[in-house]
Amino acid sequence: MSLLEVSVWEPFGEKHLLCVKPDVRVAERIHKKSAEYEERRYSEIGWYRDSHRPLFYDRRTVFFYFTGNLLQDKLDLERRIVMKDKIESILSEVKTRIAAASSENELQNVKSAYVGKQGSLSLLMKELPKLDVSLRPEMGKLLNQAKNEVTELIDAKRLELKLKASEVSPDFDCSVPGIMPQKGGLHPITQMCYDLNDAFRSMGFEIFQEDDITSELYAFDKLNFPPNHPARESMDTYWLEGHDSGSTNEKLCLRPHLTGGSVRYMQTHKPPYRFVYPGRVYRNETTDAHHERAFFQYEALIVDKDITFTSGKVMINSILSKVFGTDVPVRMRSGFFPFVEPGFEIDMQCQVCGGKGCSVCKHVGWIEVMPGGSPHPNVLRAAGLDPDEYTGFYVNIGLDRLVMMRYGVDDVRLFHSADLRFLKQFR
């Protein structure tokens, strides 16, 4: 048998080696032939023989050892070269296998095949004692280096594989849709309202809420509407049955606007005032894509002693920058509403064309977004304030319209439709 055959010699499988004696006898037989070469090894064999340890590892080492020595008869001078060649060939083989390894399993196989207990480098290590004493330090060092190198390469490859690795097979489909966390949501107008509340709260405004049913007294009289103002007529206001005649304090309606409620706030609070007032209002109108019978207004009012009419621009800018996320150019132009003096129509630059003019803004570059102005002295008086002392600024913005602009909604009636197909879009 040759040296190379030894390393792959299979009859040393575990089953066969469980039978101790015959193998020791084989070893002894081989030893007798070569006893003259090495006294010390003999004694070692003796140790094995005497101890009768039936272990696979020991058996095999014994045998290996003798095999090597038998051949040393002829190969003594080439021993060193052969050992070096073997190490190198193993190293190059192991490097190729490590490079090719694509999984932790393969890598584990490589490890046990070369540096494991039965690995080829470990087996070579056991051959060392067969070598001439002068050769052992050098060869031992080489072998250890080789073993270390293999271990390092395997560790490096292992890290590399870990970085590339996944828990799942590569055909995992990441394009399948996720699972929605919750399917609910607030109405888009509520969302807008809360956005604005947050902005105004940060500026020290209170939030005011009031009842939907009011009287003509508060809806009109206290707001300086002349007795025959068209808005009072039933065609514009929803009067309540049984409360639709008599003096104005007896006539009740669904509020046509919020401003009357502002008077209530002022009556029950001490100036200065800084509050916002969101709420739903009602107009007896024919509905279409741009007209609704119930819609949301958002009123903001500030009343104090030294306020100029231009203070309102700050409120307007706050609203629009909150809604559109950027500063929107605004202009205030002359407008008339009974409850303000002076009154303004407040326009914002058309966000579709950037003010150049397009079909959305009817080619003027501006879009009317809200009325505003200083509360009329009669309104302040109705609230119990001295208009010579106090003044303020008010804006009233239609939330429906603002939400429509924010999302491009083209039919105002959708807001009250309770249609989930529509509402689902605003989460």
Next chain:
Amino acid sequence: MKLSLSWIKDYVQIPEDMDLKKLAYDLTMSTVEVEDVEYLARRFDNVLVGVIEKIEPHPNADKLRVCKVDIGGGEIKDIVCGGINLKEGMRVAVSCPGAVVRWHGEGEPVVIKNSKLRGVESYGMICASDEIGLGELFPASQEAEILDLSAFEVPAGTSLADALDMNDVLLEIDNKSMTNRPDLWGHYGIAREIAALYDLPLKKIEPYTADVQSDFKVEINDPDRCTRYIGVEMSGVEVKPSPYQMQNRIWKAGMRPINALVDITNYVMLATGNPTHAFDADNITDHIVVRHAVEGEKLILLNDHELTLCADDLVITDSEGPVALAGVMGGAKDSILPKTRRVILEVANFESTGIRRTALRYDTRTEASSRYEKAVDPERCEQALALSMQYFQELYPELTVTGFCDKYVKKLERAQIDVSLAWLAKRLGKNLSNEVIQKKLELLGFDVEISGDNMHVTAPTWRSTGDISIKDDVMEEVARLYGYDNFEATSFTTTFEGAINQKDQDLLRRIKEYLAIRCGMQEVYTYPWMNDVFVNAVLQSTQGVLRLSTPPAPDLSYIRSSLLPNLCEAVVKNERYFNDFAIFEEAQVFFDRNYTAAYDETELLPEQKRHIGAAFASSVKDITELFREAKGVLEYMPRYTHMEGFEFRKEEKPVWADNVVWMNIFHGDEKIGDMGLVAKKVSMDCGIKNLSVMLFELDVTKLVPLKSRTNRFTHLAEYPETDYDISMLFDSDAAWADIYDAIMGQKKASALLKDAAFVDEYRGKQIPAGKKSVTIRLTIGSSEKTLTSQEIESAANQVMKKLGKKMGAELRTQ
């Protein structure tokens, strides 16, 4: 309102190089909203006046002709035309290739191209008046009549715009933006405003002075309703067309020319804003009386509508009865007819609100009434009279004024206002010099006297009908004339008096966010009115429910006392598209009771509350699941929204609820809401097909927010706790609340018990009839040591023993 710039220029000298965009912008910013600036001539681009040289038959069509038309520049073109009034030598409007027309005055505009008509090449088209938008100015007397321009003596090739005086600019003004400015309703008013804005010279209209002596008289019965009435009786007039320039301007302003007598009155109204009227004098018996109508009196209007008048209406009468509805419309009897030779011109002033009431009462809004109802000043009658007489005399050189009467019974006082200059500066946020302020006001026609801090302002008559009445009005005038763009935004200062703490507001928002974001429900909005179908199905009574007197529809008259009917309607609407959804709404509900005066002692308002209602609808979940979903939302609400908790008890079944599945919700002893399954009958009445629906409704105003969060920290268990499930058989009607109470109530079954939780219950095959199996998860642990399995089992056994004793429960063996 449409205004002709060339007409405005009659009264104010606008520089030729004035940028019209800027004019429109300045008017919009300072006065009224200019919605559109239209260069009128552009409508007639590529439309020329051509002269028909020769008319030849069309080889392939009987109704068509081939005209040889001189279109100027020595060019004669063949144009195929089907007009019935074609004549050689006739001047016609030719739409050359590139012009825009409407076929027969209808449909979408079309761009003219060279084309073949029945095999004959035609260069453009000879137009009828309505094909180029002139149907109202040149009405055709019959079908297929070509616009005959022979009266306009211009050479062939003249552009139509030049020939017809269409090189003008039309300003379209938003009527809404000038309801408070009666002085602007007319070309002269806008001219006056432009003169003020740019400090330009304004032409004065010289007053007319009558020099007749006659017994023509006018009587006014109610000086509050008719403050002035000028009547001018004239002879020597006749019905004929007015001059083209007058017709042209009336048309540009959006009205239709009719005949010279009517056109003069309309023209004067469009110029001054003061309506005028002409009666056929031969049909007026005796003299004119302005009085209230007698109740039940009849009047046939110009438009042939017969009115039965009431005492609030003001009428112009002669001795025989009403001849016109004052300030609104003339009567049929005394209108201008072809035979008219004598007229009475009316230049009057009527009080605004009365006109408005009458116009509304008979649904008759006219050009006149819409002006009077803005409150015209009576001084303006002078201008209207002067202009009227100027045109009458121009158009009828033979005219004789046979009677004149100016009854000015209630003189207009000019508004006087004192303004503190310091106040003005404070409100403007800018110190303007006295000179600037005075100059701006004077430009607008105000008289200004300044002494010390006081500025005494006298408004012009045309601004004294209510428009200018307080110092804030004066401030507005100064600010707008100075230019709103010239005032910088000034920020307001904030004084912090502590954080804003609005617990109720915060709670409401937390509840809505809890429902939407944590519970996965969708917020919806519905109208405050309810459909009768759902009122009947869900509420089953309208006792105490308020109604609208003019509802959006007859079956939408009740306004909600509960959110549930509309939520059921929302469920029905969505059933088509969804089989499992949950919605909620927050809104006010109203009750016809408990009227209280909260703000003004005379104002009694009904009870109004704020509710939150919800509907859980599903055809895929069973009732138990749906019930537990809805109940879970309610049970966890107080904890997640930081409010005082509420309890569920069964006291009074909601009318809409199933006989078994319902609970009332209590805060302390007060009932604040209901929950339950919609009964099958109710569900069917609503039109719900396959969905099971759980509802709840809560009175938000009864919910009490906590001052702060109250959940407390509990130490983490030092020794492990064990979950131990037991399944036991109970009587089928055993309530979990009782089971829980037996385990965890005052005398706990075992000291080692930390908690007991419901896992599920089961009735079915392996369970004996009349029984149910309930699985309970016990949490067992000790704060002193780790329990052995024997100790844990013994605690569980104690529980089972107790349940056996108290509730007759048996361990489930299968």
